[in-house]
Amino acid sequence: MLTAILVMVVLAVTVGLVLGWSAVRFKVEGNPLAEKIDAILPQTQCGQCGFPGCRPYAEAIAKGEADINQCPPGGEEGIKKLAELLGVEPKPLDEAHGAPKPKSVAFIDEQLCIGCTLCIQACPVDAISGAAKQMHTIIAAECTGCELCVAPCPVDCIAMVPIAEDLPHWKWKYPVIELKRVA
Amino acid sequence: MSRKLFKFKGGVHLSEHKAESNARPLHAAPLPGKLVIPLRQHIGNPAKPVVEVGERVLKGQMIGAADGYISAAVHASSSGIVTAIGPAAVPHISGLPDLCITIETDGRDEWIAHAPLDYQAMAAADLRMKLRDMGIAGLGGAVFPSAVKLDPGAAHSCPTLIINGGECEPWITCDDMLMRNRAGEILQGVAVMRHLLGSTEILVGIEDNKPEAIAAMQAAAQSLDFAVEVVAVPAIYPAGGAKQMIETLTGKQVPSGKLSTDIGIQVFNVGTAYALACAVHHGEPLISRLVTVTGHVLRPQNFEVLIGTPMHTLITLAGERDDSTGALMGGPMMGMPMPDLEVPVVKATNCILVKSNALFPPLPKALPCIRCTRCADVCPAELQPQELFRFAKTGDFGRAQEYHLFDCIECGCCSYVCPSHIPLVDFYRYAKSEIWAREKEKRAADLARERHEFREFRLAREKKEKAEKLAAKAQAARTQAGLDQAKRAELPAAPAPELATAPSDADAKKALIAAALARAQAKKAEVAPKNTDHLLPATQREIEEIEARRAKIHELARQPLESEEKKP
Numbered sequence: 001m002l003t004a005i006l007v008m009v010v011l012a013v014t015v016g017l018v019l020g021w022s023a024v025r026f027k028v029e030g031n032p033l034a035e036k037i038d039a040i041l042p043q044t045q046c047g048q049c050g051f052p053g054c055r056p057y058a059e060a061i062a063k064g065e066a067d068i069n070q071c072p073p074g075g076e077e078g079i080k081k082l083a084e085l086l087g088v089e090p091k092p093l094d095e096a097h098g099a100p101k102p103k104s105v106a107f108i109d110e111q112l113c114i115g116c117t118l119c120i121q122a123c124p125v126d127a128i129s130g131a132a133k134q135m136h137t138i139i140a141a142e143c144t145g146c147e148l149c150v151a152p153c154p155v156d157c158i159a160m161v162p163i164a165e166d167l168p169h170w171k172w173k174y175p176v177i178e179l180k181r182v183a
Numbered sequence: 184m185s186r187k188l189f190k191f192k193g194g195v196h197l198s199e200h201k202a203e204s205n206a207r208p209l210h211a212a213p214l215p216g217k218l219v220i221p222l223r224q225h226i227g228n229p230a231k232p233v234v235e236v237g238e239r240v241l242k243g244q245m246i247g248a249a250d251g252y253i254s255a256a257v258h259a260s261s262s263g264i265v266t267a268i269g270p271a272a273v274p275h276i277s278g279l280p281d282l283c284i285t286i287e288t289d290g291r292d293e294w295i296a297h298a299p300l301d302y303q304a305m306a307a308a309d310l311r312m313k314l315r316d317m318g319i320a321g322l323g324g325a326v327f328p329s330a331v332k333l334d335p336g337a338a339h340s341c342p343t344l345i346i347n348g349g350e351c352e353p354w355i356t357c358d359d360m361l362m363r364n365r366a367g368e369i370l371q372g373v374a375v376m377r378h379l380l381g382s383t384e385i386l387v388g389i390e391d392n393k394p395e396a397i398a399a400m401q402a403a404a405q406s407l408d409f410a411v412e413v414v415a416v417p418a419i420y421p422a423g424g425a426k427q428m429i430e431t432l433t434g435k436q437v438p439s440g441k442l443s444t445d446i447g448i449q450v451f452n453v454g455t456a457y458a459l460a461c462a463v464h465h466g467e468p469l470i471s472r473l474v475t476v477t478g479h480v481l482r483p484q485n486f487e488v489l490i491g492t493p494m495h496t497l498i499t500l501a502g503e504r505d506d507s508t509g510a511l512m513g514g515p516m517m518g519m520p521m522p523d524l525e526v527p528v529v530k531a532t533n534c535i536l537v538k539s540n541a542l543f544p545p546l547p548k549a550l551p552c553i554r555c556t557r558c559a560d561v562c563p564a565e566l567q568p569q570e571l572f573r574f575a576k577t578g579d580f581g582r583a584q585e586y587h588l589f590d591c592i593e594c595g596c597c598s599y600v601c602p603s604h605i606p607l608v609d610f611y612r613y614a615k616s617e618i619w620a621r622e623k624e625k626r627a628a629d630l631a632r633e634r635h636e637f638r639e640f641r642l643a644r645e646k647k648e649k650a651e652k653l654a655a656k657a658q659a660a661r662t663q664a665g666l667d668q669a670k671r672a673e674l675p676a677a678p679a680p681e682l683a684t685a686p687s688d689a690d691a692k693k694a695l696i697a698a699a700l701a702r703a704q705a706k707k708a709e710v711a712p713k714n715t716d717h718l719l720p721a722t723q724r725e726i727e728e729i730e731a732r733r734a735k736i737h738e739l740a741r742q743p744l745e746s747e748e749k750k751p
Contacts, residue, residue, distance in 0.1 A: 043628035045635045053635060125634040126641075144631045167223065170277045171616040175609035180548035 034062040040081045044073040045124035046146035048098045053124060061086070072098040073145075104160040105143040106150065110135050112157035119149035119158060186414055189434035191427045193561040194419040195596050197353050197516070199392060204477040205356035207484035209364055212474075212500060218260050218286045218491030219527040220246065221273045225320040226327045227253030232284060238265045241295035243468050246284050249315045255328040256318045260470040260489035263288035274494070274512050274529055278522030286491070297466035302375055307334075310379065317468040318530075319459055323347060323425075323452030324513070326531045329459065332449060333379045340381030343448040345432060346373055346456055348389040348396060349416065349423025352514030355534040357473040358453050360485040362389065362396035365457055366403035368464075370411060372456030375463050377409065380449055384412075387453075388428045391415040420516065421594040425450040427563050439590050454533075474532055476501040478510070479539035488528050494535050495524040508543070511536040515543065516595040550603035558597035558607060564590045568597040572607050575614035580621070583614050591615075657691030664698040667705055 038058035049070040051057040060066035061082070068082040069091050076093065083090035093100070108119070108128075115133040127143045130136030150158050163169070223229035230247030234240055240259040247257040263286045270280035302310050315330035335341045346369070350358040362369065377385060387404075389397050397415050404411040416422050416431045426437050429448050437443050443450055454472060461467045470490055474497060477483035481502025488497060494510065511518030512532055528535075558568035566587055574583035588611060597607045718726070 038632070041628075042624075043631040043635065045631065053639075054632070055636075124638065125631050126638050127634070142630070142634060144627075165277075165279065167273070167275060167277070167279050167281045169620075170275075170279055171620050172609070172612040174613055175606050177549040177606060180550050182550070 031059065031062050034059045036085055037061050037082065040074070040078060040085065041071060042073045042078065042144075044144040044146045046073060046144070046148060047124075048072050050097065067091075067094065069094045070097045072100045075100040102162045104145045104162045105140045106138045106145070106147070107159050107161045108136055108138055109157040109159070110137065112155050114155055116154060118152040118154065122148045122152045124148060186412065186432075187434075188414070188416060189431055190417075191422075191430040191563050192565050193563045193596060194421060194427075195561050195599055196418075197420050197599075199418070200354045200477075201356050201359065201392065204354070204475050204483040204485060205359050205363075207482060209360050209473070209485050209487060212486040212488045212492060212497060214261055214288055214290065214292060214489065215492045215496050216288060217266075217493070218263070218288060218489065219271050219283050219493070220257055220260065220286065220491040221271075221281055221283045221527065221529055222247045222257055223273075223281055224257060224326060224490070224530045225255045226325060227251065227255070229282065230254065230257045232268050232282070234265050234268075234284065236265055236268055239263070240265055240286060241293050243295045243297055243470060245316065245318075245468070246286075249328075253328055253331055254315070255320045255330070256316045256468070257284075257490075258318055258468040258470050259284075259286055260491050261286070261288045262291050262293040272523050272526050274519070274521055274526040274532065276519045276522070283527075299466050300463045302378060302463050307379055314459070314462060317462040319455070319462055319469050320530050321452055322454030322458060322472055322530060322533070323423075324517070324531060324533065326529075329451070329455055332451070333376060335380050335449075336444065338444070338447070340383075341444055341447055341449045342382060343384045343386065343433065344373070344376055344380055344382035345428060345448060345450045346385070346387040346453055347423060347425065347428050347450050348387055348393070348400070348453045349428055350393070351390060351418065351420045351423035352516055352518075352534075353420075354477050354536050355475050355514050356477075357475045357485050357533050359393045359396050360475075361457055361473050362393070362453055363399050366396075366399040367406075368460040369400070369453050369456045370403050370407055371464055372458070372460035373411065374407070374409070375459050376449075376451060376456065382449070385410065386432050387411060387413045388416050388422075388432050389413065390418040390422055392418040420596065421563055421592070424563065424592050424594060426592065439587055469530060472528075472530065472532070474528055475534040476537075477534065478537040479504055479507045479542055480537050488532075490529060491527045493525050493527055494521065494532075497528070497535055498524060498537055504537075504539070506539055506541075508538045508540055510538060516599065517593060546606070547604045549605045552603055552605060555602060557600045557602065561596040561600050563594060563596065564592055566591060568607055568611075571614070572605065572610050575610040578617075580614055580618050584618065588614055588618070654691055657694050660698040661694050664694070664701055667698075667701060671705060671708075 034055075035058075038055055041054040041058055043054050045053045047053065049057045049066065051060055051066065057066060057071065061068060068086065068088065069079050071078055072093060076090075079093060080090045113135050115130060115135055117130065117132050117136070119136060120128045120130060124146060125142055125144055127139045128136050128149065129139060145160065147160055150160065222232060228250040231250045232246065233248045234244075234246045239262070240246060241262045242259060244259045245256050246259050246265070249256045265284060266287045267285040269282065271283035271285065272278070273281040273283065275281070300310070300313060305313070311330040311333055314333065315328060319329040320326045321329055321332070348358055348362055350356070373385060376382070387400055389400065391397070397413060400413045404413055414432060416428070421427055422431060425443065428450060429443055430436055433448065435446050435448065437446060458469045458472070462469070471487055472490065473485050474488045475483075475485050476497045480498060481504055484501060486497055486500065494512075498510065510521050510524060511534075512521055513519060513534055514536060518534070518536055552569060552572060554569055556569055559566070562568055564587075570586050571583055571588055571591070574580070574586065575588075591611050593608050593611065595608050598605070601607060
C-alpha cells in the first residue's frame, strides 16, 4: 500500500518536473495562431479591415474579436484559406470594408508634387522616397497598393495605377473548353 | 547496337510527317531587310541592351549583354543600323510585346573581328563566361543558358554526357538535317563539352527513324580521338525528352525535383553542340539556327535562319498557301500558336508549322472526364494526369503539387489520347503558372511584412530616442537649476526660493518651465537693488543722516531762488 503511494508520488513529481521544465524550455513566444493567420493575410497593410495593419487584424481574428471576411485585398481566396485554417465556414466578403480591386501601385505625378512628406509618413512599408521640399517618388517594387498615401496628399498628385500585364507576369489562363451537349 | 536499351513508361506512336521537310536540301534563308532581336530569348534574366538607336552594328556584335549568371548575351545577326530599342511583338503565345532591338540591315553582312578560342588553354570559368557572352543557349527548346549547364559544380565532373538527337516531335526535322549535314561540327562541339564537364562516357541518342543522321554521326565519330557511342533509340514520342532519353540510354531515372547532373548525367541538344563548335572554333556567337518550315506550305524544308528574321519571310520562302489557319512555333504536340506571323525567329524556334483545317482539324468539343486513365497509361513522367486535371480544374493547387505537377514535361501525350478531348496540358500549364504567381505574391507579402515591421520598429525607436533626448535635456536643466539655487543661497537675499526649489519632481517639462522661471526670477533679482535691506541700525542711522543731509541740501538749493525772488 505504502509502496504504491510512494510510486505514485514519485511518478507525479517526476512528470510534474518534466512538464514544468518543458514549459520553460519550449515556451512559445507570441501567439502561433496569429502568426499563421498573418501568413495568410496579403500584407497590404491598408487598414481596410479596421485594424492598423495585417498583424493587428490577425491577432484580433485569433482572439475572436474580428471576423474573417474583412480583408478586401485577400479576396474570396484569402477568406477561404482563413476558414480552412480556423475550421469555420467561409463567408462572403463584408462589403462594409470595401471591394477587391485589381492589384495596383501608387504613382506620384512629379510635376505636381510639392514635397510635403505627408505621403511618406502615411506609407506603411516605407515605399516612398523623398524629403521635405524635394520631389517624392514611389518605389514600385515595394508598393503594396494600400492607397493610404492617396488621401493625405494636399495636391492630389498620387494616382493608383493597375499593374499592366507583361511577359514576366503573364499567366496561363484557365482553359475555356467548349463542352459537347450530350442530352 | 550492342548497347542494352531501356524503355520508359508510356509514350505514344505518332505519324511522323518527317519526310515532307527532310527531302529537300538545306538552304540559307536570304538576309531580311529588318531584323527584330528580342532581348529575352533564354531562360533567366533578359539581356541588357548595350547599343543605342542610330548606332551601326556589325554582324556578330553583342547588342545585349548577359545580366547575371543565368543569362546569355544576344548579338546582331547581320550588319546594319539600330533603328529601335523598345517593345515589339515576340513569338509568345500571349501576344504581349517584349523589349527588342530592331536592326535595319545594310546588305553588306559585315562581320565584326572574331577569332577562334583556344579552349584547351583557357580556364574553365573564363571559357564559360565567354560562351555566355557568345549567347550560347540550349537549342532543344528550353533555351537554358549553356554556360550554366557546362559547369559540373561541386562534383567537378559529370561522368556521362548525352547528346540528344531524338527529335521525337512529328513534322520537325531541323536536328535531323543538322546531323546529316554537319555531323563533324556537332562532334567538335561535343569535344568542348567533354572538356568542360570531364565526361568519360559520351552517348549520342538518335531515334531509329533517322538512319541517314545515324550514319553521318557514326562516320564522323570514327575520326575522333575519344569514344562517342551513337545509339539508335526506338522512335516513340517523347523519346527526345531529356529525362526520357536518359532513361532509354542508361536505365536511370532522374528523381523528382532533382537535376540530371545529380545522377551524373548532362544532356545537350545536337543544335547546342553545333552552336558551341561555331563559337569555339570560329569565334562566331549564336546568330543563326536551323528552322524547319513545314505543314501547310508548298515546299516544306529546312533553312539556316538568322535570329530576328520575321517568320512570315520564311513561310513565303517555303511557298505560302491559301487557307492556312495560323502557325505553331514548334511541333504539333508541344508547339505554341503564334499570335502574329511577323514575329521574329528566336533561339528557341526549331520549327514553324503552318496549320490548315485539313492537316490539323479543330479539336472536337470536349466531354467530361470519364476517368478511363488512358492518360495515366501514356504519361512518360509516370503521373496521374486525371487527378492533376481534377485538382487544376478546382484550383486545388496544393494537392496538384503533392501529385508532382512540376514533374509534368507538358509533352501532350495525355491530351492526345484523351477520348473526351480535354486539353489536359492547358490545365497543367494554368496550374503551374498560378502556383508560380502565388509563390511570387507570397514573396512580395513577406517583403511587405518585413518592411512594415521594420517601420513600426523604426517609429518606436525614434519615439524612444526623442523621449530620451528630452529627458537628458531636462536632467541637464535640473542640474543647472540646482546650481543656480546653490548660488542664490550664498547670496544674502535670494528671492522666490519656493520656485527655485520646486523642480524636484520627475516631470521633465515642469522642471524645464520651473528652471526657466527660476532663471528669469534670478535675472530680475539681480537687476533689483539689494543693499538697502536688512541693514544694521548704525548703517540705517547713517543712511538716514545722509538722506537728511540730502534733503537739507535740496532745501538750501531751493532757498537762493526764494531770496532772489524776495530781493526785487
